[in-house]
Amino acid sequence: MHFSSDNASGVAPEIMAALARANEGPAWAYGRDAITGRLDALYSDLFERDVRVFPLATGTAANALILASLTPPWGAVFCEQMSHINVDEGGAPEFYSNGAKLIPVSGRHGRIDVAGLEGAFAALPRGDVHHVLPKVLSLTQATESGTVYSLEDVGVLCDRAHKEGLHVHMDGARFANAVAHLNCTPADVTWKAGVDALSFGATKNGAMAAEAAIFFDPSLAEQFEARRMRGGHLFSKMRFLSAQLEAYVTDDLWLRLAAHANGQAQGLVGIVEETAGVDLVHPVESDEIFVRFEDKAAISRLRDSDVSFVPWDPAAGVIRLVASFQTTDEEVRQFRAALHSAVGDQA
Ligand SMILES: Cc1ncc(COP(=O)(O)O)c(C=O)c1O
Numbered sequence: 626m627h628f629s630s631d632n633a634s635g636v637a638p639e640i641m642a643a644l645a646r647a648n649e650g651p652a653w654a655y656g657r658d659a660i661t662g663r664l665d666a667l668y669s670d671l672f673e674r675d676v677r678v679f680p681l682a683t684g685t686a687a688n689a690l691i692l693a694s695l696t697p698p699w700g701a702v703f704c705e706q707m708s709h710i711n712v713d714e715g716g717a718p719e720f721y722s723n724g725a726k727l728i729p730v731s732g733r734h735g736r737i738d739v740a741g742l743e744g745a746f747a748a749l750p751r752g753d754v755h756h757v758l759p760k761v762l763s764l765t766q767a768t769e770s771g772t773v774y775s776l777e778d779v780g781v782l783c784d785r786a787h788k789e790g791l792h793v794h795m796d797g798a799r800f801a802n803a804v805a806h807l808n809c810t811p812a813d814v815t816w817k818a819g820v821d822a823l824s825f826g827a828t829k830n831g832a833m834a835a836e837a838a839i840f841f842d843p844s845l846a847e848q849f850e851a852r853r854m855r856g857g858h859l860f861s862k863m864r865f866l867s868a869q870l871e872a873y874v875t876d877d878l879w880l881r882l883a884a885h886a887n888g889q890a891q892g893l894v895g896i897v898e899e900t901a902g903v904d905l906v907h908p909v910e911s912d913e914i915f916v917r918f919e920d921k922a923a924i925s926r927l928r929d930s931d932v933s934f935v936p937w938d939p940a941a942g943v944i945r946l947v948a949s950f951q952t953t954d955e956e957v958r959q960f961r962a963a964l965h966s967a968v969g970d971q972a
Pocket residue numbers: 632682683684685686688709710765768769796798799828
């Protein structure tokens with residue numbers, strides 16, 4: 626049973642088939658191919674607005690290069706304290722922005738709220754050349770804690786950020802899981818709520834390696850091609866990124882895959898909730914589940930039962946389980962037996 630990360634999942638057959646089709650014959654390189662040429666129109670239809678789409682291979686590249694497009698080097702980027710850009714990208718956002726400062730904002734269950742954002746704004750020294758300038762709010766949707774911002778929350782946070790003169794970036798490494806959970810349109814939870822640019826993730830949800838930087842205001846994208854090239858992220862055989870991104874949103878594949886992952890996560894939730902000695906750390910609203918163990922020794926016993934997971938906070942006895950589009954009902958059943966064995970006999 627493998628629940629270490631949705632990054633551990635494979636490639637959806639529809640996307641593998643699209644790669645095989647894209648492999649037929651030669652094609653112009655560096656994005657001049659026919660498939661890449663279709664992406665702006667395809668995603669403009671999906672988001673009900675003219676957008677610019679830039680294929681990339683990693684979510685970190687999407688985040689870091691978008692942020693570099695939204696802030697000058699002397700700018701400040703407000704983000705949740707445990708956000709991926711703040712703790713898991715090895716300094717890439719700071720590097721590609723040539724030094725922008727990430728300002729962690731305390732959140733609850735991985736979500737920033739407007740009170741926390743107001744506090745961060747108030748705490749930032751202003752009005753002197755010695756101080757960085759507030760430039761971006763970055764929200765992760767779905768969050769690193771497996772939760773999802775409501776449409777209202779996104780709108781309120783974007784309004785407050787725009788009032789402060791900030792652009793809003795959305796880290797959508799698990800965007801599909803959030804849209805599936807909210808049962809909304811992609812537009813509702815992005816530009817209609819005030820988001821200016823989106824890291825559109827596909828890798829964790831069925832793609833081999835495909836992400837996209839999507840700009841809802843094309844004027845913000847003017848430098849992106851140069852930044853992507855200078856950053857070493859311009860793929861010569863871009864048709865293979867674009868083929869994945871095209872197949873991903875065809876016939877709502879992306880939402881079907883995410884709905885399956887979210888559904889299997891709810892199956893794991895049911896097992897945790899029925900099991901004494903463990904409890905959920907955060908609400909489960911996407912494909913990630915965080916479980917706290919009263920008896921930390923049970924964590925080792927669970928690992929010895931061939932369950933793969935990330936020991937998220939060993940001192941607190943917290944592990945992370947992540948379902949994916951490939952998680953089977955049998956894996957969920959096996960997990961139930963493994964968990965009950967690990968924590969001791971269950972009445
Ligand atoms: C919330 C979030 N954002 C961004 C990323 C970065 O994606 P990548 O590992 O492809 O750089 C990840 C990675 O899993 C992630 O979990």
